[in-house]
Amino acid sequence: MNVVFHTLPGSHNPTIRWEDDYTAPWRDEAVIAALPEGAWDGEVVRLARYESGPGTRPQMVLQRARYFDYIGTNLSPKDCERTDALGIATLLFTADGHCILQRRSPDLAIRPGLLGPSMSGTVKPDDFKGATLLSQLDARREIREELGVSSDEILYLHLMGLIREPERAGAPELMYRGTLSLTAAELQDRESEEGELLFVDVMKIRSLPGRTPPVDNLLAMLIREDMSR
Numbered sequence: 001m002n003v004v005f006h007t008l009p010g011s012h013n014p015t016i017r018w019e020d021d022y023t024a025p026w027r028d029e030a031v032i033a034a035l036p037e038g039a040w041d042g043e044v045v046r047l048a049r050y051e052s053g054p055g056t057r058p059q060m061v062l063q064r065a066r067y068f069d070y071i072g073t074n075l076s077p078k079d080c081e082r083t084d085a086l087g088i089a090t091l092l093f094t095a096d097g098h099c100i101l102q103r104r105s106p107d108l109a110i111r112p113g114l115l116g117p118s119m120s121g122t123v124k125p126d127d128f129k130g131a132t133l134l135s136q137l138d139a140r141r142e143i144r145e146e147l148g149v150s151s152d153e154i155l156y157l158h159l160m161g162l163i164r165e166p167e168r169a170g171a172p173e174l175m176y177r178g179t180l181s182l183t184a185a186e187l188q189d190r191e192s193e194e195g196e197l198l199f200v201d202v203m204k205i206r207s208l209p210g211r212t213p214p215v216d217n218l219l220a221m222l223i224r225e226d227m228s229r
Contacts, residue, residue: 006161014058022063027072044085087173092118098199148190160221
């Protein structure tokens, strides 16, 4: 993975600036056609640029785009302009210390049946509603939807940084860590939107087969942050 920034002590909170809506000039229609029938093609957020420099506050330049633009460019093996939809991934821990992973449903369009993070998804424009700083992003929305928890049950949520994932042609992804007020037994009764919930020892995750790249990326960011303390 390529770390764009990490939120270690002394790092700045990027500002947010929007540009005109984006439409991919070309997209791989064969990749889009492989999606399940009725696949969602809603609005997503494109990271047009990340700007930083000495003595200046970093800035994320964003555009509204469509999910199919992202699928048809970032998942295409062909050389083309990438939509770079902004993703989000989280590693969550239960109140009794278990790390939550998800065995993704075999019906999902992306990485079906593999072992994913506690939560992963795509940022939507409404998540930035009224935001002028990245810290104002509603990062809890995807957790609430996927795990069926309330905001009050998310005790702690911290942004570890922004990466670019080579497996998706450099698509950007925000990486979070967090803690829930629920134990593994209490959360087991909740219905996950994406697949089966697994509760594991964080030290044993790297020995589990079928992991998606976001799982390893989150672990790497977690270790980087813990070593900096």
